[in-house]
Amino acid sequence: MPPIFGHAVQRFALLLAASLSTGAALAQVTPDMGKLTATGGVSQLEGAGGGGLTPWALIGGYGSRDSWGANAYYTRVTTQDYSLDTYGVAVGLFDRVELSLATQDFRGSLAPLNDLRIKQDIFGVKVKLIGDAVYDQDSALPQVALGVMAKRNKGIGGLGALGVTKVTQLGAKDDNGVDYYVAATKILLDHSLLLNGTLRATKANQMGLLGFGGDKGDSYEARLEVSAAYMISRKLVAGVEYRMKPRNLGADNEKAYYDAFVAWFPSKHVSVTAAYAVLGDITVFNPVRQRGMYLSVQAGF
Structure with a gap:
């Protein structure tokens, strides 16, 4: 982990321990749905609460600081040559800690990678450090959270004939890895605007689907991710995202991700997100900029 994240880790650990120490009382607490609609974000591709591509400092679920909330989601992204299915669950504790589990299932559809299949499991923890994106409207201070994503790549299927598993x-360099990130989110209610900036320390290739580190580099690199969203109404949000990526593999001239999205929140129990996403090139074996539709459904409380 790079030094830029070191000063926050101790506070992260203390806040996480303090929050989880109240877990014994969790069963006695009824989810209160106390947060404003859409202020938990949607489920990001790696399971964290945020936008589709990048985690935000918001804690998932609608539980207030005296309660808890949870959600489950399914997302499908399809491009010209690939598809990605990701699904998982997340729990928000006392609007302070978020725990998430996600599985990604990546498949090829065009020769020579039409039988390609890669799966990855992700465990995430996010802890709110300072600020409140909603209630601190009289302050310029954003809500800031520190997160960790532990990723386990489960190998490559469909390329056995080439001897690649x-x-x-x-x-x-490795099939397992950890991403660290700091996210800052500000909601400007008077302007119906959400702004987010996330700085991620990572060695992941294509989110970890192609492993971690490589022949071109095996050190943590800080990469910026940004989001902006406009609240058209209390139930409809539109926005854009941009996510920088490392370039560790000679076999993958990795490019940035970006999208434009619309999220609909018919109730606090359900949200639907649609986006047009551009994911750049994915391996030199198929050097075409991948772009296509993103659709996600989330249900919870």
């Missing part, structure tokens, strides 16, 4: 055979 692990991401390390494509040049990755």
Whole structure:
């Protein structure tokens, strides 16, 4: 982990321990749905609460600081040559801590990678450090959270005829890795605007689907991710996202991700997000900029 994240880790650990120490009383607390509609965000591709591509400092679920909330989601992204299914669950504790589990299932559809299949599991923890994106309207201070994503790549399927069964055979240094991030989110209610900036320390190739580190680099790099969203109404939000990526693999000239999205919140129990996403090139074996539709459904409380 790079030094830029070191000063926040101790506070992260203390806040996480303090929040989880109240877990014994969790069963006695009824979810109160106390947060404003849409202020938990949607489920991001790696399971954290935020936008579709990048985590925000918001804590998932609608539980207030005296309660808890949870959600489950399913997301499908389809491009010209690939598809990505991701699904999982997240729990928000006392509007302070978020725990998430996600599985990603990546498939190819065009030769020579039409039988390609890669799966990855992700466990995430996010802790709010300072600020409140909603209630601190008289302050310029955003809500700030520190997060960790532990990722386990489960290998490569469909390329056995080529003798490739692990991401390390494509040049990755490891098939497991950890991302660290700091997110800052500000909601400007008077302007119906949400702004977010996330700084992620990562060695992940294509979110970890192609492993971690590689022949071109094996050090943590800080990468910026930004989001802006406009609240058209209390139930409809539109926005854009941009996510920088590392370039560790000679076999993958990785490019930034970006999208334009619309999220609909018919109630606090359900949300639907649609987006047009651009995911850049994915491996030199199919050097075409991948773009297509993103659709996500989230249900919870």
